[in-house]
Amino acid sequence: MNLDLTDEQAQLRDAVRALGRRYGHGYFVAKAKAGEHTTELWADAGRLGYLGVNLPTEYGGGGGGITELALVCEELAAAGCPLLLLVVSPAIAGTVIARHGTEEQRRRLLPGLADGSSKVAFAITEPEAGSNFHRLGTVARPDGDDWLITGDKCYISGVDEAGHVLVVARVPQESPAADDRPAEHDRPVGDGRGGRPGEPRLRPALFVVPTDAPGLTRSRLEMEIVSPENQFLLHLDEVRVPADALVGGSVDTGLPALFAGLNPERITVAAMSVGTGRYAIERASAYAATRTVWQGRPIGTHQGVSHPLAHATVQVELARLMVYQAATRYDAGRDVEAGVAANMAKYAAGEAAALAVDTAVQTLGGAGLTTEYGVATLLGAVRAGRIAPVSREMILNFVAQHVLGQTKSY
The missing domain is CATH 2.40.110.10 (Butyryl-CoA Dehydrogenase, subunit A, domain 2)
Structure with missing residues (x-):
């Protein structure tokens, strides 16, 4: 079992990380509060080939899989730019059309999805x-x-x-x-x-x-x-x-087209949640390492501050491992196993992201609720991540029935 990224995947991760940091969470929030879209970031991501990494090369894509698209979702979110349309357009619509569309539909729709010039809801x-x-x-x-x-x-x-x-x-x-x-x-x-x-x-x-x-x-x-x-x-x-x-x-x-889009949806949503959790922990950790209140020592030296951050870090990393297990199985065509892992990844990442953002807000105290420090702005999104696209309760129903062999409860 090899948990390391390939050289190409590592290069993709680093390049997307650099793009995301060039824009950052301030850009994301400013666009949201102005009622505008992240047009510039989306265009750059398309121009650089990041939006179509999972789409076939013959239609302008990168020829990769959901693993590569999950990396894009995670790294942009880790830079404070969690773009939901990455899940909707290239992950769901792109996969459905690539796998089950007619040749005419592929040629008409996929190139625009790959270069970012068009989107499909x-x-x-x-x-x-x-x-x-x-x-x-x-x-x-x-x-x-x-x-x-x-x-x-x-x-x-x-x-x-x-x-x-x-x-x-x-x-x-x-x-x-x-x-x-x-x-x-x-x-x-x-x-x-x-x-x-x-x-x-x-x-x-x-x-x-x-x-x-x-x-x-x-x-x-x-x-x-x-x-x-x-x-x-x-x-x-x-x-x-x-x-x-x-x-x-x-x-x-x-039916097969519909199911083709559901696992990529769960995996990329989970990747975005993991990235959001990483972003929140990084912001809070930087603050805790420099903020001094008592005895001239940073607040991060106190276990009451450092342990919750460490706990959130463990949960985010565990969720991250499940995300890439699910993505790897999906890309290998192991659909049944990928389905179980995708549901578990979605559950784990949703919980971990909510924990990480809440812990970050608590670490920063009053500053955590300001727009300037950029963590409370994610509270609504991570709470929604425990509900959509499938609720944590329905995932537990799925695991109980299909993993544990229990009688269907709903």
């Missing part, structure tokens, strides 16, 4: 469904050669920055076979089986929908999170899309 979450994917209410029905999509989505990131949104919708199914029973949304991998007797059968499909399509409207959700990336409610009122908007060109592609 992802719309799966619905107001009434929560974590119960069986209750997916958005419906796509055929109309001649086109599809008409109707439904509502919520907490959809970056729609105002994206040219397209990847919409998950339910399609008609007349006589479902056993293999078409509902997929469990909390499962990162699977064959589409599962669900309780009497639950509605689900046949999901994914559609590439232009964000300016007639019938698609959006309203911004006001969030208590300091971020330059916005969240939206989407309403689709018989949005008409052509046949070539269907990912893979077939409704049979929907």
Whole structure:
């Protein structure tokens, strides 16, 4: 078992770290508070090839995997710039299109994702469904050669920055076979089986929908999170899309395409959380090493200060190991093992990041709550990381059922 990065991965890590530090958390917060986007950072990351590291070379990508994209997410977050659209656009949409899109879809969408000139949002979450994917209410029905999509989505990131949104919708199914029973949304991998007797059968499909399509409207959700990336409610009122908007060109592609995007989502969110935890600990450690209050000694010499920081550091590093175990297994095509590790990484990183930021605020005392010191600005984001894209409770349900062999509890 080799836990070391390759030379190429180490060079990527160092280069992304340098880019992130050139911008820094001050830039990130200033953009957020001005209601602006991190356009300059995104453009530089695209120009340097960091946004497409996981995409195939024939479409302008770097030919790497989720491991490389996780490094990008972690290092930018460690510089104080946790970019959620890295998860949404190259990790989810990029992976789905690269693995399951038609050749035309790959050639049309992937080069822009790779160089940063375009973004694709992802719309799966619905107001009434929560974590119960069986209750997916958005419906796509055929109309001649086109599809008409109707439904509502919520907490959809970056729609105002994206040219397209990847919409998950339910399609008609007349006589479902056993293999078409509902997929469990909390499962990162699977064959589409599962669900309780009497639950509605689900046949999901994914559609590439232009964000300016007639019938698609959006309203911004006001969030208590300091971020330059916005969240939206989407309403689709018989949005008409052509046949070539269907990912893979077939409704049979929907389930495997959907699952292809869920593990990369969990892994890159976890990597971003690890980076955020590292950033908070670094800020707090620098403060504790220089701040003097009693007897002329830095506060970090006191165990009441240093031990909580050390504990948070251990938790962040443990989560980091799980992130790269998950990424390595995913890139090796070990989907079942990658699914377990991705869920565990998401859980561990969410907890570790929340602990690290809270500990950093406590270490800095009153200064920890100021914008100047740049740690309290992350409180909302790390708290959200324990909820999205899958809650810690649903991950524990998954582990209890699929790792420990317990009866399904929900």
